[in-house]
Amino acid sequence: MNTTTKTQNDMPMAILSAVIMWALVFLGLYSANILKKPENYEMCDTGGPAAWALYYFYFSAIGGGIGAVYETYLILIGKPYVEETIPWVPKTRGYIAGYIFTVSTVFDCFMVFATSEADFLNRIVFGISIIGAFMAPGMFMAPGTATRKAAILWNGGSTVLSMVIILKTGTAFGGAKTTYCLALNKASSFIGSILTPPDGGLQNNIQYHMLRFIANVLVILGYINATDESSCFPQEAGAKISDKLAPTLVAAAAAGWVTMLSVTSGSSSKAKSPSIDVLLGDVKRDYSTVKASEAINP
Numbered sequence: 001m002n003t004t005t006k007t008q009n010d011m012p013m014a015i016l017s018a019v020i021m022w023a024l025v026f027l028g029l030y031s032a033n034i035l036k037k038p039e040n041y042e043m044c045d046t047g048g049p050a051a052w053a054l055y056y057f058y059f060s061a062i063g064g065g066i067g068a069v070y071e072t073y074l075i076l077i078g079k080p081y082v083e084e085t086i087p088w089v090p091k092t093r094g095y096i097a098g099y100i101f102t103v104s105t106v107f108d109c110f111m112v113f114a115t116s117e118a119d120f121l122n123r124i125v126f127g128i129s130i131i132g133a134f135m136a137p138g139m140f141m142a143p144g145t146a147t148r149k150a151a152i153l154w155n156g157g158s159t160v161l162s163m164v165i166i167l168k169t170g171t172a173f174g175g176a177k178t179t180y181c182l183a184l185n186k187a188s189s190f191i192g193s194i195l196t197p198p199d200g201g202l203q204n205n206i207q208y209h210m211l212r213f214i215a216n217v218l219v220i221l222g223y224i225n226a227t228d229e230s231s232c233f234p235q236e237a238g239a240k241i242s243d244k245l246a247p248t249l250v251a252a253a254a255a256g257w258v259t260m261l262s263v264t265s266g267s268s269s270k271a272k273s274p275s276i277d278v279l280l281g282d283v284k285r286d287y288s289t290v291k292a293s294e295a296i297n298p
Helices: 003-036 051-076 088-113 118-140 146-169 175-195 202-229 233-238 245-272 276-296
Strands: none
Touching: 003 051, 003 202, 051 088, 051 202, 051 233, 088 118, 088 146, 088 175, 088 202, 088 233, 118 146, 118 245, 146 175, 146 245, 175 202, 202 233
């Protein structure tokens, strides 16, 4: 199949993919707007909505926005879903996805452990956030590298662990409905990552983000149901978290970049450098050649 025919065949699917990405943007902003309505937080005397909940929906909108703009641009220039047109964009999408997984897991921590003591809630939120910020740069690295594999393993592992804890412990508020909404959110994300990884082609990308859209609908439904039972628990839980979280995350992210770049660079150097066995083999061959030449021409 020639390039022109392939482009014509991919165009309808690429348009569908872009539409789904724009839908994710709309859903993220719509959900954040629900949280920002004064009637949903003004009775709590906290001055605003819970930041931990807003971050989840804003990161979802940002991740969807980068994908939506880029995929729309590729359609307009006649290169539907030719991702490597601008190589750093797919890497950036992966990097943002790393943070989306992290804020999603932190969101679950608040939904499950909102009524816990401040010390426990701080430990678990700090732990998840620091590891996630440290691992996220690995998603920016090239596919197949050890750092990217490690980041994917962390994202997948934390998603499954979060689902198990949600089902075993239940959510602090909202009962079975919120519990199952959040558990299905995790299951949808994990199944999508395994069966239809977004970097596996255009069709995979569409299927994965359709599952992500369903997963995000489940999150906002579960959150609203929980706040119907306790309208101020998001703000009360958020108030327990230390102000040191933000600078700690900056330090963790910086350390993550240094480590991931160092490991990736070291792996590349080893791949390019001949091993000692190869070098010794070359020496032996050269020596044999010399001895053979001396035997023929003493």
